[in-house]
Amino acid sequence: MTRRVPIKIKIMIFSFGVVFFSITIAGIIASGKIYKENEKELGERGLITGRIVANLPEVQQSLMESEGWIQINPIVNRISTINGADYIVVLDTNRIRYSHPVEEKLGTVSAGKDEGAAFAEHSYVSKAKGEMGIAIRSFVPIMNQQHEQIGVVIVGNMLPSITSVLLSIKPELLLIVLLALGFGMVGSWLLAKQIKKETFQLEPHEISRLLVERTATFQAMNEGVIAIDLHGEVIIFNEKAKAILDIVEDVVGKQLNEVFNGPKLIRVLKEDRAFEREEMTFGNKVLMISKVPV
Secondary structure (H helix, E strand, O other): OOOOOOHHHHHHHHHHHHHHHHHHHHHHHHHHHHHHHHHHHHHHHHHHHHHHHHOOHHHHHHOOOOOOHHHHHHHHHHHHHHHOOOEEEEEEOOOEEEEOOOHHHOOOEOOOOOOHHHHHOOOEEEEEEEOOEEEEEEEEEEEOOOOOEEEEEEEEEEOOOHHHHHHHOHHHHHHHHHHHHHHHHHHHHHHHHHHHHHOOOOOHHHHHHHHHHHHHHHHHOOOOOEEEOOOOEEEEEOHHHHHHOOOOOOOOOOEHHHHOOOHHHHHHHHOOOOEEEEEEEEOOEEEEEEEOOO
């Protein structure tokens, strides 16, 4: 015989599942927000680094010289290391590279597709996917002393994965999860305890059995039994009551005035007083009625 799981345990498991599901959804939303904030921060940091490079007199001067990358590349590499950028590329107006993390590409022409607006004196941030992953690229125009554009600085920062972002906030995230699960378990236990108390410590199958037994008992009685709630709605109407009052349809859930035409019987059933074996006429029948408020 299969052993039934107590209702208290079921409620605790269900409540804990709801809490865990809520934490999971909240974690996904929070991770997405943190990821977006990280992306924005990398873009702004790249723009600041790009402006530093673009305003260096050495960079502006060497950019006008042939093979100026010999002077520019070491300077840019130091700035890249100090500011934590993954790479910094400096281009002249002909798109020739004057700095690049791969030295073999110095002096070659860049074929980038998202650099156009930067050569029109615009600063902006874009996102590009490459072999190393997704990079946040910050573009800053280089202007000379006459406010003429002479090149472009591109600062690239690799966007970390969501896993890396979550690992960076692991202690705080773990604390939040533990607190939420702890409160969820306590809340589940209290809820289960309260529901168990309100059901008189009965399990669902026991409540079902009692309902079936109560219904069978009422139907087997040789007296008509009617019960109504405070709003005048019928909650019990056994078969004997139907036979006595000549009612054939199911009236449970209906209002008294939908069931009876006799105003006196309705008034007696609704009034707040107990009596026993009072005589009352209903149609051509004389009834003996007893009433007990619950």
